[in-house]
Amino acid sequence: MEDLHRILNADSVAVIGASRDETKRGYQAVATLKKSGFEGGIYPVNPRERRILGLRCYADVEEIKEPVDLALITTPAATVPGLLAQCGRKGIAGAVIIAGGFGEMGPQGKRLEDEILETARSHNVRLVGPNTSGIINMWTGLNLVGLSNVPKGDIALLTQSGNIALHLITEATLRSHKGFSYYVGVGNESDIHFDEYLEFFRHDEKTKAILIYVEGLRDGRTFLQQVYKTSRQKPIILLKSGRTSTGQKSAGSHTGALAGISEVARTSFERAGIINIEHPDQLFPVAETLSSLPHIRNKKVAILADGGGHATIASDLLTDLGLEIPTLSDRAQARLREILPHNAAVSNPVDVAGGSDANPEIFARCARIILNDANVGGLLIAGLFGGYAIRFAEKLRFLEEDAAHQMGKLVQKSGKPIVLQSLYNSVKPHSLELLRYYGIPVYESLDIATKCVGALSRYGQYISAYKYKTTFEFNWGAKAKKKAVRIIQNARTEGRRYLFEHEAKEVLRSHGAPAMREHLAKTADDAVRLAEEIGGAVVLKIVSPDILHKSDAGGVRLNLENEDQIRNAFHRIIDNAREYKSDAVIKGCLVASMKKKGVEVIIGTKIDRQFGPVVMFGIGGILVEVVRDVSFRVLPLSRTAASRMIDEIKSAPILNGFRGSPALDKQALSQLLLTVSEVIESYPDIEEMDLNPVIVHDQGIDIADARMILKKDPVDLTGKG
Structure with a gap:
């Protein structure tokens, strides 16, 4: 942690490969550090130059008399090993390596990457990258990326793609009041891995949420263990690419990391508390929402709209996300009737039915009534709010702004979130800017707004069940027989x-x-x-x-x-x-x-390259090979995870009893999954296990066939090898 602190909060930087050519990274780095207000020491290093941008230039880092925390290396890949040795002799804590041409380029590049890692370790230098876009500390002006005007805020950004980072930073600049505390381009993760950055951000007071774009993980299990520790304190929002075979190939060539099994990654991330995002356009909005608002403590959400169309679509979208749209209490409905026209819908969704046309402040009054309902965990407002002064009359502007103040204070007082969708978001009226000032996010897309509400609920559900979650740690060999x-x-x-x-x-x-x-x-x-x-x-x-x-x-x-x-x-x-x-x-x-007839299922385990031992469950027979009706989990399993594995396959109704057939013994099946988890934890020598078929009856199960394959090289069965 101390090394990472010296890197991300560096007081001094040597720019190795500094240049007077404005198109070169070595020039841009020095220029951006000065423009960003970095108050620490800036030391350009280039033996062919005497001064760059008014700063003395050094022949090498060992010529610098002052202490240096961090080096930015902008020179070609082949020069890096020697430069790292110089950094080590100087006592520099870390080096940010911009160059590509390492593990992402194949065997020859991998050998060079191994060489720089060995050199760095032998000289006590930590590496960011290689093949990284750089790092930024927005609070100190430590900007080694070359981007100007990056918005400052409380979201830490970790990504394996410079273009994705640029997309997110641009979105924050144009559409939000939120910004970033840090940015780290992790690159090839040759030395510092995602989990170490997570640990740093977990303890960082300026960071409230962590946003991640990942293509592949060097050590997925350690990553999950750190996520488990971090996610309870700070929401983690993640987009993983490489879901398809084409995407996995691209991810490997881009970062030198394997993408792994998409389903294994998705389920393990969710169990660790990560909010999985499937589309890049949703990534920053969800991070913005989770860093700004209290989470939803249940799955019950209310909708407030000024049109039936928006109300109905929002209801469908939220229901698709697994949220409930509960009927409001009789008391809440009665109070809404007192302030809305007689034709307004007041049960949930609430449609003001023109009641806000002459007075948009009605939104704040309705929101207060709705959030006071104990059965409601959060509120989505959809429609025209923010545009009443534009749509109807200029005099309504002050009423909209007053309503925005009221809703902002309401969120603070109630501890329940409001997310707002407005057709007028792109116009940026002051009323919507006021909402953002209070931390209430505003989106033009109803789909994105509902996804943000869904994320607030998913995070709330995770927090409420945190004590039942697995730590993803094995006690190898502890239960061996x-x-x-x-x-x-x-x-x-x-x-x-x-x-x-x-x-x-x-x-x-x-x-x-x-x-x-x-x-x-x-x-x-x-x-x-x-x-x-x-x-x-x-x-x-x-x-x-x-x-x-x-x-x-x-x-x-x-x-x-x-x-x-x-x-x-x-x-x-x-x-x-x-x-x-x-x-x-x-x-x-x-x-x-001979086993009696029943429903055949399959249970199997394997070693995933990123996450270690995983277990698969599915219906046996042709469904496994053709339909692939299976579920995956990273081991070890909890009882809840085992039960969910069984319930989430498409053929689960067969196990629950179908067309008059009795329900099958899912409890025995769940216990077998837990036993399989225990066996894998007990004997690290096992590489694969295949129980196929397991025959499930209304009472009990039979393991008809079992196969266990051992690892190529023996493993210490005490768990110490």
């Missing part, structure tokens, strides 16, 4: 990277999962004897370290009820296996009771 450890170690000893089905089920069973014991038959006689002990119909399945997918090899036979069927099935399975892979080592066949 000795028997399961022996099974994994035995597989390693035999040179296997996966467990046999009966071994995988034994690992699950040791953690309480309802996995029936299955017995290994080495001969047909063994199979017959074991089937008699089990009783009833049985299933036989091949056991071979060389055959992972049993069905593909003809290695499964179902519904075997007598001795002849069992013997014939045993021999057929062995013959099929040898035909499938002639040199396969065959251990025999598993004998297990």
Whole structure:
């Protein structure tokens, strides 16, 4: 944190590659620092120049006698390693590296990026970037981006795209009273990652909200852990690109970071408390709203409009976002009737029905009544407010402005937010500027206004459930069972990277999962004897370290009820296996009771490159492969997260009971998901797990098949490796 403080609150800057050419970044940096009012030391570095913009120029940073906190390196990529060594000898805390040509350019660039990171670490220099657009501290004038007139405010901006930053800064300049506390172009994240910046902003008193544009994360799990710590104190608004295969390819080439699985990222961000945004045009408005207004403590929102069209559309949009439009209390409706025309709608949405045409102050009076209703958590005002003096009569201007004052004070007093949509927003009447002065955001787009209201509710719901959320931290190996450890170690000893089905089920069973014991038959006689002990119909399945997918090899036979069927099935399975892979080592066949019919689901785990272990749940059969009706979560799971995974798939009604069929045992299914989470946490050696199918009944579940694949290299099962 101390290094990051010296970087983002630097008292002195060396501009390496300073230039007298106005088109060069080295010139723009010096010029912008002076123009922005930076009061610290500015030290241009260029061995070919004596003075730049009236400042003495130095041959190298070690020639500077005064202490230097930060270096801005504007020279080509190949020069960076040597310059970093000089910075280290000078005692400079950090370097902002503008140049591209590193990991985002492929293997050769990655080698250069590794070199500069090694050099920086050996000389105790922290890196912003490389391939960064720079940093800005709006409160000190530390502007290393070259942008002028960036609005000052309380939103910290972290982005992997300079163009996105320019878009957001331009939007804030033209349409808002809000601005930025800091801007950081994180670039390739070679050294300082998103999570470290988040920790800094969590403690920064000037920052009230954090706005992020991310293409890929170097360490997604550490990022989530820091988000969890930060999001309760300050809202985090994020747009992640790379949702499509084309977008992921673009993200990789642009930043050298992998975009990962979109659904995994989305759900993990939401669980950590991030407000996910899907469209760039909504990014700044949502950040502006969350940094300005109290959040909505429930999902109940009122709508106040001066036209039925706006009221109806707003109601639809808010409902689509999962919000409720509750009927106002009898007392609130009675008070509204006292001040509105007889044809006004007063239940919610409230339509003033012309009651504001001669007196727009009626909006403030209605807003007060509505927000006094205990059942209402927030208010959206939609329509013409701000334009009455333009639309009807100039004398209404003062009434609109008075109403704006009243509504601003109402938000402060009630602790409930108001978001306003106005057709006259682009005209910028003074009444709307007054609303912004009080922190009430105003938008011309009804869609954006409703998205902002939705974000206030989502953040409020997260805060109310914060204590039930996961920290995304594992206690590796803490719940490992000795028997399961022996099974994994035995597989390693035999040179296997996966467990046999009966071994995988034994690992699950040791953690309480309802996995029936299955017995290994080495001969047909063994199979017959074991089937008699089990009783009833049985299933036989091949056991071979060389055959992972049993069905593909003809290695499964179902519904075997007598001795002849069992013997014939045993021999057929062995013959099929040898035909499938002639040199396969065959251990025999598993004998297990035939499971009764039910609904088939799949549960699987894998290691995501950005977020680590994740779990998937979905309906089994053709729906998984064709429709991809699945849900994802980053592990570990909470009980709430497990239940939501089940409920959010499209086929959830099948589990709830469909067309007269009984509801299935979702509680047992939820418990199995928690057990899977515990198993992955207990044995870091497991790379993938596949339970397919799991058969769900109205009471209980059966794990019909289980597969566990181990990591290529052994992991210390105590959790210390």
